[in-house]
Amino acid sequence: MTSNDNILAVEDLGVHFGSGDGLVKAVDEVSFTVRRGETVALVGESGSGKSISALSLTKLAPRAARYAGGRILFEGRDMLALSDAELRRIRGSRISYIFQEPMASLNPVFTIQWQIEEAIRLHQRGVDRKREVARLLGLVHLPERLARAYPHEMSGGQLQRCMIAMALACSPDLLVADEPTTALDVTVQREILNLLAELGRNVGLSILMITHNFGIVADLADRVYVMQKGRIVEEGETRQVLYDPRAEYTRQLMAAVPRLHPRTEEEQ
Amino acid sequence: METEKGQSLWGDAWRRLKKNRLAMACLGMVVFFTLLALYGEGVHQYWKWKDATPPFQLADLGKAYTAPGLHHWMGTDGLGRDVMSRLVQGARIAYKVGIVTSLIAIPIGVFFGCIAGYFGGRTDDFVVWLYSTFASMPGLLFILAIAMLVGKGLLGIYLGIGLTTWVGLCRLVRGEVIKHKEQTYVQAAKALGLGPARIIFLHILPNIMHVVIVTFTLRFPAAVGTEVFMSFLGIGVQDEPSWGLMINNARMRLWQGMWWEMTFVTLAVFLLVLAFNLLGDALRDALDPRLND
């Protein structure tokens, strides 16, 4: 495996908040990689720095954050060194995001149609946006008529599908999913996870899946990184980490989280 | 917010406030003005007790329009009265208005807000109707109308401002009480068989006191501003040195180049109002747990 296979390589990334006594190293010398077509899970308890790591990939971390060293190589280019305009061209077209709260993540006063179209318009010229929106909604198994709906008229599961459709609008290379199912009902969670798995297989998308749920890891991920207090404490193939965790923290984490169905089967 | 947490709320708030340097400066300013007003009250009472016209009311035309100097730090006005001692008396009147109108408005607002929030139903409907009605009244004009009917003088100011400014507090308190009503400590008090009056005033009210404090801090400068305005118009304070009257007098003199009375009085009004406004904001930030996440 050469490093050219890596679509994303994060090297010794540090992201800090505050200073002096109040210094918080939200991300502390973190390194991880994502290969083309691969699904990588970033696991850790709440507050361990997963979201900040994920947002930092395109410099989306909150304004208070300071990037304190390290590199983020996306297709060989260091994201931390790019200009604002260059970053904007990558956001939403090469690297897309979906977030935890689909209801809050969509703009309440615009229709789904408008919001997906905006993503297309920003990065592509000369496409029939209406047809494109219809195609994307088809991709996430939503009826076309929902395009005219406002976010508040839809369920959480539908909204997360819309988010996914919007994220896929410009056929990105990397999809960053920050706890995409945490806010959803259990049955809906399963549907969304299946959809992501399907997209990973069919579209050849690389996915960075952020979660605190090992059930999801078992289901989707090829490789896992475990994060604790801003540091990576364990990494490896999913099976290996699940069956033979090296770090005590990983064991605790696995014992603490609720399990989804498939994992119990695997265990038997 | 549980009751015990309610207690530590004040400690936390105080710590946060202490860190806010601007807020502490404002607090200092407020304390300064308060002492000034108390001193003014002392002087006022002294002359009342001696049954003599206080010097700040005595005209001495020989000394009229003295510019600020050693004898009169802030100069004298058109009748030769010392601007600084009149300014202190103005602070006394401003405080009186701020406090008395609060003593009218806050109990009304708290009482109606509490019973509406706690009892709900018809009581709530009535209170909501009452405050919607009062909220509809055109602020200043309504105050002036009340003052006109009650008659010129401090009483008109007290009633005008006091009877119209309870609405906002009532609305806030009602909202808070509705929130607290469902909490376990209230349920527990109910289960113990305590009466509604006890629950509202001994259990819920201490927990929403911060709303009252912040409201007091923010409505105080508003009341002072309105008093200045009314006295300026001539329907407020009549023959005591209110800041509004002083501004009105100084306005004429300004055109003749007597800048000092105007400058010092407006500066005093500005500083007092600014200090209270900033302190109120800081208090709200320090006391409102929602903003502290």
Next chain:
Amino acid sequence: MLKYIAKRLFQMFPTVVGVVLVTFLLFNVVGGDLAATALGKNVSLQMMEDFDAQRGLDKPLFFGYRAGTRAFEDLDASVGRGRWQAWSNATHSAETGTVAIGPQTEILLPAFALDPGRDYEWTVVYRGKAILAGEALDSGRWSRAKIRFGGGRDVFLQTGEEPFELRRLSLRKVVANPFDSQLSFYVRQLLRGDLGTSEYFKQPVARLLADGIVPSLKLTVPIFFIGIVVSVSLSLVCAFFRDTWLDRFFVVLSVALMSINYLVYIVAGQYLLSYKLGWFPVWGYESWRFLVLPVAIGVVSGLGANLRFYRTIMLDEMYKDYVRTAFAKGVSKPRVLFVHVLKNAMIPIITNVVIAIPFLYTGSLLLESFFGVPGLGYLGINAILSSDIDVVRALVLIGALLFVVANLLTDLCYAAADPRVKLG
């Protein structure tokens, strides 16, 4: 939507009733003797009675069979109240609390001729012999009598040879229809669209309001719109540069602007800009140039509070999740601000703007009086200073009703602007 409007209109009703009631209570009950407030001390009782009659103040408050009249002030000898001093041959004894009237005396009791078209009633507590309003009173012990009579003739108290003593004597009008009260008079007057008559100008209040509204609007409409544009733009600047020195500067500026008394703006503006620098006319209402300074003062004095409010709204929106989504899509910062955030912030902003519409009508009390703009504010201040009751009441009432309507409009705008609001 129509159904929603109808529903909201219906909900408006109690508040309208409340507003009418509050103005009624304020003026007719709290207000005390309105005629004395309005006319001052040196007027005849007849004039006061006319003032009362014109405004329905000579009726019972809410309901009743009797109403007072100024023709005869209640006499209560036990507390020394009444006008017996004016009577010939009458002596008051504070010890016994009585007024004794000498023999062969004829006293004209009412201060002015009573209305011949209606009935009146004396209530008297007396001892001795006399004739009151044509009826004979005769009792050796203290007793009480009510004498009803038509107002057509003069009313005398006549004594004969025997002594006559009074403890109380009062005159009331007899009200034919007990529901014909001050309240119903007020309501009927309003339903007719009659706002009363100005005592000062001797003109219908409605006329005065109609004359004043145009100058007022010329002043307040520019203040209103310029104010909105300036404060919303500045709040966007704050949002764009949030947490920088520029944002902090505007925050401090807005609190400072808020803390400067309105008077100071006016006095300083007039003195410095008009008088010292001569940029603007000082006083008057002749051309648009006369309005520049008051408009500027109006905008600046309202800027602090508005900027603070709009900035809070903008920043609240800036921290919402959908903003992060927009950035993650690759939207530029100006576009996030002006498209995503502004459209959301528009909802509370519109609400705030619409609710301020009544300001267009009463918002410039001081500006108008100090710059000599003959609008409603000028009228209002003068009416308050000259105790022109009807004008003040009409201004308060209309201001309140406008606010109620603005509230309704706010809700409708809200429903129109926010897709999340369900009509029903």
